[in-house]
Amino acid sequence: MSSFVRPDDRTTEEPLDDAPAPPSTPSLAAALRRGLVGSLVAAMLATLVLEVGTLGIFMHWVGDLFLGGAFFVDVLVLWVVIGFLWAVLGRLAWSIALVSVTTVVVAIANLVKMQYREEPVYPSDIDFLREPEFLGSMVSPVLLVAAVLLVVAVLLGVLRLVARIERRYPRPRLRTLSRDHVLLLLGLRLGVGVLTGVLLVQAAHFNQPGNMWRGLYEASGKEWRYWNQKTNYRSHGFGGGFLFNMPVDAMAKPKGYDAEEMAEIAQRYERVAAQVNAGRTGSLDDTNVVIVLSESFTDPTDLDGFRLDHDPIARTRARMAGTTSGHMLAQMYGGGTANMEFETLTGQSLGLFRPQMLSPYQMLVPAHDDYPSAVGWFRGQGHDVIAVHPYQVGMYKREQVYQRFGFQDFVHDTTLRETQRIDDNPYISDRSAFDEVLTQIGEHDKPLMVNLVTMQNHIPVDGNYHDPVRVTGAGDGEDEKIGQYARGLEHTDEALDQFLGALQKSPEKTIVLFYGDHLPGIYNSSVKHANKGLSLYRTPFFVWSNQPGQNVPRTLPTTSPAFFLPLLYDVANAPMPPYLAMLETVRRHVSAIQQGRLLDGSGEQVKESALDQQSAKPARRHASGAVRLLDRQTLRGGPDVARSSRRMTGIGPNSAKSAKKLLQSTAW
Known part of the structure; x- marks a missing residue:
């Protein structure tokens, strides 16, 4: 590409006898071929760095990664990124340098996060960049210094390499090229910019139906292992795992979700609540409620x-x-x-x-x-x-x-x-x-x-x-x-x-x-x-x-x-x-819900397909009720849906007056 073009030698002076003869100027086509190959090699090396940051010492995943083709799709993604940066910056060497340093930083962050939290880096983690003090406290000072030194060393190495490349293959000045070559080069940058920009927009919408990038990653037939993101990244490559976790709509719309269904659910659990509450004589209206989430509080005696x-x-x-x-x-x-x-x-x-x-x-x-x-x-x-x-x-x-x-x-x-x-x-x-x-x-x-x-x-x-x-x-x-x-x-x-x-x-x-x-x-x-x-x-x-009599032993x-x-x-x-009556009904049938994991009413792991009809039905009701809370108009279901939902689930946080008027003391 353009940064790999040798300048024309337009001087008429004879070179000194002991000076090396200047190399002949390659054609623009040759320079572009050299840039094409160089950027592809850079994308492969950068991808390898990211995969090592994900795989760590678990090298038995390498075969799965290469044979499944995820590595090569990851390379393609980074190659597109390099191409986009070249189109914007106009300097291929600097584009490669930027991608190289970024991948090293991300790979280090991934290794550290995998060590401490058993999960890889996600797109949403960019929010933590606003809290550098917290990020610094997560790792030991020695590891932090070592990581900084490594990044600095990579940066200096890349800068030196860029300098050597640009000395050997300086970026051509437009005035040194013929008019046809100038138009070709500008047209090429524009074309590459548009093409790579479209591809990157596609990548940002990775989870939309029919997405091209997702189709490439799924060509091997491997399933997305969303319940274990560490495994997900290792089997689909860092790029595939990262893109899989791009923002999406929070929840799928349940089958049969409409105003009539929500009204039926509301009525059902109003009746359930009435039955549960019939014999209850206590109250929380005059009681302090203290909810304590104790950071990392566990029972280490439970572990072997x-x-x-x-x-x-x-x-x-x-x-x-x-x-x-x-x-x-x-x-x-x-x-x-x-x-x-x-x-x-x-x-x-x-x-x-x-x-x-x-x-x-x-x-x-x-x-x-x-x-x-x-x-x-x-x-x-x-x-x-x-x-x-x-x-x-x-x-x-x-x-x-x-x-x-x-x-x-x-x-x-x-x-x-x-x-x-x-x-x-x-x-x-x-x-x-x-x-x-x-x-x-x-x-x-x-x-x-x-x-x-x-x-x-x-x-x-x-x-x-x-x-x-x-x-x-x-x-x-x-x-x-x-x-x-x-x-x-x-x-x-x-x-x-x-x-x-x-x-x-x-x-x-x-x-x-x-x-x-x-x-x-x-x-x-x-x-x-x-x-x-x-x-x-x-x-x-x-x-x-x-309060006396309220603490009854129950495990x-x-x-x-x-x-x-x-x-x-x-x-x-x-x-x-x-x-809450609905939540309690669900808990008695499905005591715990996790991505990819369900526990039945006795706390034993069970597949969703194995749940009996009595257990599965309240779980689906819970899903419908949860969807309601994602939008005040109930996923645009309209006021009828929202109104029937409020009968069951209640109000927004700033609606105390509406709560009294609509629900008195019987709804969430």
């Missing part, structure tokens, strides 16, 4: 592959034994905090969304003026609603999301009254977070609904505490890391026990939902290998009340956080709205 010298969550275990409790099924290992929070507050399971809906907080909720949730319901019932998160407001777009949900106040790292850390832990302690909740309860005359998301046990855990729990058997030098994490759990265990003790002495009625969001990404391959199945996706939860099958809210009403013996 290592031994702790004592139980770090003994107090929590005792609380669980005396009330409604069990295990939650996390959507991911090592991450997914905001997704578990979303499920809890909305009653919508990510298993019902399209698999590309990786983070509703980032990809869905901010696009709406408001979004129905428990926040709007409790606010409509007379509660003050407050969010507490002892960290930066920008993570997962929480500030925007909380506004859409209808929170009246958001207490975060810079507005929290206590900001104590324990030993060398960089995160605010759980004790400080719990004290903030107690203070808020004391300051409000109205009953309070508080959503607390803690940070104390967030990774990295290395070197946080002076006295890690003694751990043996993990191998690979992991005992210290697990011991550090276990000590953090013990600090949470103590702080939680004191928090509940303070609530027990308080004259105000309070009910608490406590749950861990996911396991931390700290376990090595030997521990992971020793814990197959659901072990790496289960975290403890319980519902506790400070539930493994459940999804989407089904937590009805449990609050169960423990309080309070009448529940129809939407």
Whole structure:
């Protein structure tokens, strides 16, 4: 291409005897051929870098990647990117340099994310670039410095290579070319720009029916393994996996979805709610509701592959034994905090969304003026609603999301009254977070609904505490890391026990939902290998009340956080709205829903095709109800659909007056 054209030698001076003779000027066609080959080779090398960043040490995937053809489609994608940049910049060498450096950065990010969260880089991760401090805290300083040095080395190497190429094959000046060649070159750039631009637009709409790029990746016949994105990327290549996760509509429209169907669903669950509520004498109208998502709170004694010298969550275990409790099924290992929070507050399971809906907080909720949730319901019932998160407001777009949900106040790292850390832990302690909740309860005359998301046990855990729990058997030098994490759990265990003790002495009625969001990404391959199945996706939860007689020992099958809210009403013996009656009906038949995974009413894994009609029907109802919440006009279903849906699921977060008028105290 143009940057590979040798300049014409128009001087008439004879070269010196000891000077090398200037090389002959190749034709424009030869230069273009050289550029074509050079850019293709660059695309292949860049693709290889991305695949290594995805495959890591699992080289047995290489055969599948090459034989299936995904590697070559990935090469084509990057070749198109290089072509587009050349058309825009007019300098092929710089286009190759830009793609090369970018792929190295992405490959490093992919390796790090795979290590800590067992998932690859997604298109939506670009939002995290706004939080460099958080990204820096995720990895050790040594690894961060090494990554920066590697990127700098690659950048310098590429710049040097570009300089050599441009010295040997300088970019031609248009005035040195004939008029025909100028027109040819400009026409070629325009044509390449238009063609590659169209192809890139196609790539951005990867999930639309009939998409050309998706067809190329599917030519091998391999299925998209959306339930395991790590495998998805490794079998379809980084490019295929990345494009598969481009933004799409949040949810498919259920079969038979219309105003009549929604009216029937609303009537059905109004009747179910009436039956459930007939014998209930309690209430949450005058009760503080505290929902605690405890960052990375798990039970390490449930795992095989290592031994702790004592139980770090003994107090929590005792609380669980005396009330409604069990295990939650996390959507991911090592991450997914905001997704578990979303499920809890909305009653919508990510298993019902399209698999590309990786983070509703980032990809869905901010696009709406408001979004129905428990926040709007409790606010409509007379509660003050407050969010507490002892960290930066920008993570997962929480500030925007909380506004859409209808929170009246958001207490975060810079507005929290206590900001104590324990030993060398960089995160605010759980004790400080719990004290903030107690203070808020004391300051409000109205009953309070508080959503607390803690940070104390967030990774990295290395070197946080002076006295890690003694751990043996993990191998690979992991005992210290697990011991550090276990000590953090013990600090949470103590702080939680004191928090509940303070609530027990308080004259105000309070009910608490406590749950861990996911396991931390700290376990090595030997521990992971020793814990197959659901072990790496289960975290403890319980519902506790400070009112006499409400804490009845009950251990539930493994459940999804989407089904937590009805449990609050169960423990309080309070009448529940129809939407929660629907969730409770689903939970009894399908206790947990995950992308690619279902658990039946007893907590055993089951295929959807194996569900009996009685179990499958409420699950489909849940899907229809969840779709309703994605648009105030019910996916443009019109006011009749929205009206019948509100009868069951209720209102938006800022519609307290409408709630009283339309629903009184019986709907979500």
